[in-house]
Amino acid sequence: xxxxxxxxxxxxxxxxxxxxxxxxxxxxxxxxxxxxxxxxxxxxxxxxxxxxxxxxxxxxxxxxxxxxxxxxxxxxxxxxxxxxxxxxxxxxxxxxxxxxxxxxxxxxxxxxxxxxxxx
Numbered sequence: 001x002x003x004x005x006x007x008x009x010x011x012x013x014x015x016x017x018x019x020x021x022x023x024x025x026x027x028x029x030x031x032x033x034x035x036x037x038x039x040x041x042x043x044x045x046x047x048x049x050x051x052x053x054x055x056x057x058x059x060x061x062x063x064x065x066x067x068x069x070x071x072x073x074x075x076x077x078x079x080x081x082x083x084x085x086x087x088x089x090x091x092x093x094x095x096x097x098x099x100x101x102x103x104x105x106x107x108x109x110x111x112x113x114x115x116x117x118x119x
Contacts, residue, residue, distance in 0.1 A: 002100050004038055012117050023051035031115035040098035050113060057089060064108040072101035
């Protein structure tokens with residue numbers, strides 16, 4: 001288990017919500033903020049994609065699963081958004097990332113992005 005995975009397990013709730021500057025409807029938790037600050041050299045780009053490219057989807061779906069699937073040896077990733085019941089609603093390929101290898105899971109519930117442990 002990586003240090004980041006270990007650290008993210010510590011988040012079981014949130015003390016504060018943060019509003020995304022590009023989409024004021026999107027809020028995110030302490031755990032998501034920690035991920036964005038400590039993933040590689042920073043992963044606010046990931047939050048920007050969620051805030052801008054998923055805005056329409058957020059209006060019609062109350063619950064979304066978001067997986068950031070990173071292949072570190074290729075320095076690439078895929079964002080896969082689902083409906084929580086196995087249905088895939090959105091995908092995006094990322095040509096370059098320094099995020100650590102693995103699948104990083106998030107939920108988007110009523111315009112609040114959070115870690116599964118914060119749900």
